[in-house]
Amino acid sequence: MIKALMAIGDQLSRRALKVFLILAAINGLTQGAALAALVPLLVSMFRRDTHGMWLWLVVLAVAALVNAIFVVLSSNHSFAVTVDVIRDMQGRLADHMVRLPLGWFGGNAQATASGIAVSGTMSVALTISDALIPVVTAVTVPIAVAIVALAFNWQIGLALVVAIPVVALVTRWGERRNAKAETGVHEAEFETDRRLLEFADQQVVLRSAGIHGTQYQPLADAIAARRRADRKSLWSSIVSMIPQRIVIDFVFGIAAGLGVLQAVSGDVDSVAIIAVIALTSQVINPLRVLAELLTTLRRAELQLDEVADVLNEPEMAVPEVSRAQPADNAVQLDHVVFGYGDRAPVLDGVDLELEPGTVTALVGPSGSGKTTVTRLIARFWDANQGAVRIGGVDVKDLSDEDRAAQLSLVFQDVYLFNESLRENIALGDPGASESEVLRAAELARVTPIAERIPGGWNGSVGESGKLLSGGERQRVSIARALLKKAPILLLDEATAALDGVTAKAIRTTIESLRGQVTVLIIAHQAETIANADRVAFLEHGRICALGTHQELFASNPRYAAFWSGRAQAQQWQLG
Numbered sequence: 001m002i003k004a005l006m007a008i009g010d011q012l013s014r015r016a017l018k019v020f021l022i023l024a025a026i027n028g029l030t031q032g033a034a035l036a037a038l039v040p041l042l043v044s045m046f047r048r049d050t051h052g053m054w055l056w057l058v059v060l061a062v063a064a065l066v067n068a069i070f071v072v073l074s075s076n077h078s079f080a081v082t083v084d085v086i087r088d089m090q091g092r093l094a095d096h097m098v099r100l101p102l103g104w105f106g107g108n109a110q111a112t113a114s115g116i117a118v119s120g121t122m123s124v125a126l127t128i129s130d131a132l133i134p135v136v137t138a139v140t141v142p143i144a145v146a147i148v149a150l151a152f153n154w155q156i157g158l159a160l161v162v163a164i165p166v167v168a169l170v171t172r173w174g175e176r177r178n179a180k181a182e183t184g185v186h187e188a189e190f191e192t193d194r195r196l197l198e199f200a201d202q203q204v205v206l207r208s209a210g211i212h213g214t215q216y217q218p219l220a221d222a223i224a225a226r227r228r229a230d231r232k233s234l235w236s237s238i239v240s241m242i243p244q245r246i247v248i249d250f251v252f253g254i255a256a257g258l259g260v261l262q263a264v265s266g267d268v269d270s271v272a273i274i275a276v277i278a279l280t281s282q283v284i285n286p287l288r289v290l291a292e293l294l295t296t297l298r299r300a301e302l303q304l305d306e307v308a309d310v311l312n313e314p315e316m317a318v319p320e321v322s323r324a325q326p327a328d329n330a331v332q333l334d335h336v337v338f339g340y341g342d343r344a345p346v347l348d349g350v351d352l353e354l355e356p357g358t359v360t361a362l363v364g365p366s367g368s369g370k371t372t373v374t375r376l377i378a379r380f381w382d383a384n385q386g387a388v389r390i391g392g393v394d395v396k397d398l399s400d401e402d403r404a405a406q407l408s409l410v411f412q413d414v415y416l417f418n419e420s421l422r423e424n425i426a427l428g429d430p431g432a433s434e435s436e437v438l439r440a441a442e443l444a445r446v447t448p449i450a451e452r453i454p455g456g457w458n459g460s461v462g463e464s465g466k467l468l469s470g471g472e473r474q475r476v477s478i479a480r481a482l483l484k485k486a487p488i489l490l491l492d493e494a495t496a497a498l499d500g501v502t503a504k505a506i507r508t509t510i511e512s513l514r515g516q517v518t519v520l521i522i523a524h525q526a527e528t529i530a531n532a533d534r535v536a537f538l539e540h541g542r543i544c545a546l547g548t549h550q551e552l553f554a555s556n557p558r559y560a561a562f563w564s565g566r567a568q569a570q571q572w573q574l575g
């Protein structure tokens with residue numbers, strides 16, 4: 001675990017960790033020395049040797065005082081190290097995660113990331129503060145005691161010196177044996193947490209399906225698996241503890257037996273023997289708790305492995321400074337091939353050019369890759385082949401700031417922050433004036449929302465915007481995008497949840513941007529598509545037709561069939 005912590009920490013916290021370990025070791029050694037001073041003290045007392053008694057009493061007092069100082073120092077330092085470790089791990093995780101491709105956040109990765117960044121780092125930090133000092137003490141006290149015993153009675157001392165590595169080996173064996181069960185517990189814990197979060201988050205869906213509590217099978221399964229894993233881990237630790245206990249008791253038995261033999265044969269002072277045997281017993285307790293402490297360390301080590309796994313995920317290479325500046329607000333996809341992970345390509349040679357200031361509608365069957373096109377323009381992922389360019393510059397050559405400045409995005413799944421209505425819009429341009437915010441809000445028809453909700457512009461939208469309707473959330477996110485005034489606007493079904501009148505008003509707003517802003521719009525409403533300068537028809541991973549809606553409808557049978565299908569389904573009159 002120390003090795004893993006050293007690998008993750010920066011130079012400063014590595015140094016702090018080393019100092020902490022040294023302090024903890026001195027703490028253990030001085031504790032052992034204070035205990036050891038009891039042997040000559042007891043012998044002097046029994047021999048009524050006043051000089052010796054005082055001498056060893058002073059030695060004991062000094063050792064106890066030094067130990068007390070190091071207890072305070074190491075405890076104090078453990079607090080500092082704990083804070084450093086949390087800061088370090090969370091800081092490095094945050095810095096790294098913002099540079100990971102967004103694809104990494106799909107599936108379980110998001111739950112993993114929040115689990116690791118919050119509970120994982122906390123549990124590692126708590127292990128340092130609660131378990132590391134006892135572990136170091138459990139190792140150093142027996143060593144100190146064995147050295148002292150060697151000085152007073154070499155036979156017993158030798159038995160301890162030989163026994164300590166044997167006990168350490170048996171303990172290590174037990175801990176390794178437990179490791180598999182511990183990994184099982186860790187995985188089961190993660191799955192239960194993930195299912196519980198899902199269960200809490202998706203209450204609307206579950207209740208509408210009539211599913212309550214443990215009727216939600218994946219959660220019930222996760223809880224049952226966790227119970228099984230806990231039981232397995234408990235048995236595993238009981239089984240591995242037995243040999244450790246036997247070896248420890250055996251060592252104590254041998255030390256006591258040796259002492260008794262020497263006392264009976266009259267070779268050594270029996271008082272000294274009693275004192276050394278009493279001292280030996282002090283080795284037993286730290287060694288016994290060592291096994292439990294190692295299990296705690298093992299759990300922290302698993303968390304650290306996960307932190308390391310996240311940190312080892314390759315980052316997207318983003319230049320600090322753009323290698324060139326976009327010449328205009330054109331967007332170009334040049335023979336782009338892209339697939340999610342190792343799945344078959346979604347886009348298989350997409351060529352598309354959005355001319356500056358034009359409105360292009362991207363249409364195609366569900367799952368054809370329309371959203372994926374917008375994600376590649378925004379560089380949430382990198383294309384496997386081909387290039388995506390903004391103003392003639394490859395998006396890979398733009399810094400995060402320059403790329404973000406070029407784009408405004410409104411996605412299907414709108415996320416609002418648990419802030420006021422005004423703050424949610426102002427996020428689009430934190431430097432915007434009050435009148436600019438209100439103007440963007442007006443254009444996106446947000447004003448009626450401010451008039452309705454308690455608190456008006458300063459009223460809260462609730463967690464993830466849950467106090468607003470789906471259509472209202474979309475309007476706020478459109479206002480946010482309009483406020484940004486970026487030269488390229490990507491809209492992915494941004495008006496899907498709006499009523500006809502509001503959708504028409506927003507369409508008018510978007511059309512008013514024509515000539516200034518390059519707009520790519522994914523929409524299913526016939527009016528939006530019919531009014532676009534050009535329609536790009538995406539099918540089978542390629543743009544297979546490009547032109548106005550009327551041109552494509554007349555010349556491309558696949559497009560005409562696609563629209564006829566939609567019109568039939570939605571009873572639209574087209575063409």
Ligand SMILES: Nc1ncnc2c1ncn2[C@@H]1O[C@H](COP(=O)(O)OP(=O)(O)OP(=O)(O)O)[C@@H](O)[C@H]1O
Pocket residue numbers: 103106340346364365366367368369370371372373
């Ligand atoms: N994060 C992801 N990980 C893996 N596969 C994905 C991911 N996002 C989308 N896909 C897959 O990529 C394909 C294209 O998805 P995309 O969302 O781009 O299609 P779309 O044309 O926008 O669909 P729709 O019109 O239904 O919104 C789909 O088969 C989808 O399952």
